[in-house]
Each structure stands twice: as C-alpha cells, then as structure tokens.
Amino acid sequence: MTDTYERVLLDAALRDPRVLVLTAENRAAIRGLPDRLGPRFLDTGITEQTMIGMAAGLALRGRIPVVHALATFLTMRAFEFIRTDVGIPGLPVKLVGAVPGVLSEANGPTHQALEDVALMRGIPSMRVFCPADLADLLAGLPAVLADPAPWYVRYCDRAPVAEHQPFHVGRAEVFRAGARDDVALLVAGALFTEAWQAADRLRADGHTVRLINLRTLEPADAGAILDAARRSALVVTIEDHFARGGLRSVVVETLFAAGVLAPLLSISCGERWFTPALLPDVLADAGFTADAIAARVRAALTHRIPVPAYA
C-alpha cells in the first residue's frame, strides 16, 4: 500500500474545489498540504474554537472543510462550537481527530482522547467513523467527504494486518462468521490489530470466532451486532475508549432496543486514563495486547463469568 492520508486528502481537494483543509497547527500528518493547496490549506494556529467557527462559515459558503487537529483538543476544547455551529445546522464539516485513544502514547492524560466518541455521537447530526488502521481510514475517507452530514473521524494510521472490504457507511466488516460461533469480537478503532491477532489465538485453541470491525459507530450496523449476539455464545466489545459512550454503549443500546439478551464482555479503558508510555507498553499496561485479550476471552468462555449483559 503506497497511499497516504495526506495523498487522499490532496487528491480530494484537487478534484473538488469545495474541499479545504484546516488545522490548529497539527501538521504532522499533512505537512505537504500547505505547498500544494495554497490558501485552501488554512492553519489558524492553536485556536480550536476559531477553527471550528471558520469551518462552519466556510461550509455556509458551500465549502467542505476537513478539520484536522488533535482529537482531545478538537473534540473537547471546541466541543460547544462543534455542537452549536456544526451540529445544529448539520453542516458538512469533516472533523478528523488525530492521535486518539492509545495512539497518544506517552503524552499523558491531557492528550488521551478516551471520551471523544461519546461526545461526538452525543450530537444528533454527527456521524462517527473509527477506522481500524490506515488502509481502513483511506477506504472510508471518500465516502465521508461525499456524505452531506458532519463527520467525526477517529484518525488511525496503524499498519494494516488484514485486507479490508469495500467501505459502506453504516455497514460493518465481518470476518469468518459461522452459523454458530463460540465468540464474536466486536471492535472499533485502533485495537483492531490486537483483536485480529487475539482471534487467531482463540481459533488455535479450537474456538470458532467471528470478528467484526464496526467501522462507523454512527450509524452503527445494528444487523451485524444483533446477528453476532444471536449466533455467538459470547459477545466481546474491544475499544481504546472509556467504557461509557463508545462501542460498548452502542452495542448495549442496540441489543436492548431489539430485546436481545447476550453475555457481554467489555474490554476498554474502563474508567481510567492509561499509563503514558510508548505504544507497546501502553497496550501491555492497559490489557490490550492480543495475548491479554485472548486470555480474558478464554476465561469468560471457560468459567462462564462474563459480566451481565447490561452491566
């Protein structure tokens, strides 16, 4: 794979003059764009509120602003601007939150976006895409840009471990679904890599495992979630997000609304910020390695001690 996030944005902007790229001085992933886009690249400095307000103004004039900034400051410092100036009118502003979740590595809790999905999906018009890796991000970006709604994209540039399927808004990517499975691993975001590897380990034990990459959490693929719950002995949600408001909440809300009861194991950041460190150490500390995930699933399958379905 030779494509990059920057390349896809550049191509989109060159193809469609409505596309502008804005940032609050977070240029690491888009450092080549200023030279190529000229005034259609707009860096407002460390001013998240002003950046969002300007994006709304640009959208009112018919533009499609792509707003790239660190996930914590984008979604939290500017939250009320997003909700009021983008969310209420439903303007086509595309928010890309960089280094979310575990990808903030050693920056510490100020930089740990672990509630960003909860905040963004709390805005009624907002759609949310949590790509599994760089290939997944690039697969989804064209649809995000083409959609008339406001979007939050939880940026992820991890190297892919799997070949991804074509992207459709609101459709999950399902790997190895059987008629009856021992376990369904549902994942949204950067821990797809570890979930994929954990699935391999569990299959090596002899378990049947379906793996689901939700991709978009708003709208979420209710059919895939319900099918997983009906055809699996155990549902596991895996996310680098607080337990509240993210994938686990989406799954619980979906099951409850359909009256489907299922044993559920939630693997998340729970209610704590993770220990700042480089990514492998973060994954180890938070219990997010493939081995740790597989071990928790094994324990749940063996001892039948998954948490109650709606805990």
Added chain:
Amino acid sequence: MNDARRRELEAVAREVRRHAIRMAGGGGCFLGASLSCTDLVVYLYRHFLRVDPRRLDDPDRDYLLLSKGHDVPALYGTLAELDFISRERLANHLSPADHLYWHPNRAVPGVEFHSGSLGHLLSVGMGIAYDVRLRGGRNRVVVLLGDGELDEGSIWEGLLVARALGLSNLTLLVDRNGFQANVRTEQLVPLEPLPDKFAAFGCAVRTVDGHDFGALEDAFAALPFAASGPSVIVARTVRGAGLPSIEARADRWFCRLAPAEVTALLQELDGTAVAELESEPLMVR
C-alpha cells in the same frame, strides 16, 4: 447625511421599536438589548448592506451576523419593515408554529445564521470572509457583537487570527450599551479602554454615537479602515434607547410586559405619555 435620509431612517427605526415593544408583551423578549442596537440594524439594512430580500441566496450579498443573538427583535422588526418577512408574521413571536423566538434561527428569511451562545459568530463570519476572499468577491461581512459578549475568550482568539489572515472585508460592530446581562460591564469585568484593546489586537477602530445615523454613515462609508485586518466600530449606545422609562436600567434587559404596559410604552415612544411599569423585572440569566 441629509435631513430627508435621516428622517426616513428615524421613521423606520421607530416602527422597528414598535415591533420590539409588542414582542415584549406576551412571553416577553430582551427588549433593552434590542433597542440599543435597533438604530444600528436599521442603518445597516437600509443603507449599507447589499442584500436583496428577493435573492437571499445571492453569493455576492453582504452578510450581517447577529452574534449577541438575544437582540433579535431588532432584526425581526427590521426584516419586517424592509419586506424580508411580512409584518403580520411578527405576531407569531414565540409561537411553536414559527421560528421567531428569543434567539435567531436561519429558517427566518434574512437571518444568516443562528446564535444565542455568545462569542461564536466572529469566527463564523471569519470563515465567510475568508471564502469571499478566496473567490475574489467584494462582499462585506459585518458581525454585530454585544459588549458583554466581549468577555468571551473566543472573541480575542478570533481577532488574533483575523489579523493574521488580513481579513479587511470583516467589520466588527460593537453595541457598546455598557451592560452585561444584569450588571454594568465596568462594574463586573471592565472593558475600557476598549478601543485601545482592539487596536492592540491589530484592528483599526472608530468610536461613534450608535444612535446618530449621520455618524454611522460617516463611519461605514470609511470602511475598510485599514487593509491589514478587520475594522471595528464601537457604537456607544443606550440600553432601552427610545423608552426613557427603561433606558440604561440593569433590570430591564428582558421584559415581559402586561398589555397595558405595551400600550403605555408605545405612547412613550411617540412622546405622548410616560409609562409606569409595574411588571416584575426579570433576571433571566
């Protein structure tokens, strides 16, 4: 400004004030805040803004963004007097069947963007002004700000960026009526020397009497004040202007008037009586 034009503006402003007073009956409105900027809004729509009520989606139109928001009766009244909406429609104020409530909604013809949360529309206006410049347009963008609203950090953050981008097609018009919601600005968070603060942020500033149409014309005719960044017009105004019984009163920001009080204030506006208000002053924030 010649006398004929001044009289014409005064007549329109008087009608707009009558509309605002009527909207303060029933469920009430932010009457004090609306009357302080009535002359500003009337001047802008009648003689400055190039905006045609029959072509509200014209990409070459000028923009007025009402950032303080709660002064929207002044805008509703002006839009009605200038045929953006019908005068009869103002009777729908606060009706759930229409969009005329205490803050602007862009479903109302002529309202460019919703507001109500203070400190937002400077940056929205900057986005519009930036796009206008990208397209080589001549549209002018005016953001009407309350003075209490200047407490918001987003205003000063926005000014830093507006200057950095050299947005000379952007004008901030400050309704300097001297009040926050319930307290005088200088008693709570002093703003003076306000023109110096704007100048320090790279803006070119003029201060005018916001109830003097001639002074407003002179100031707006001189725009842009500089090519390097936004212009600021600090309009000294009086909360409740036009109604001596509520003028410059901290407790007559939001007014919910009894029918007889509406009648009395309409007479007071005409100079035929002085109203005695008995309705309870409301502290709504």
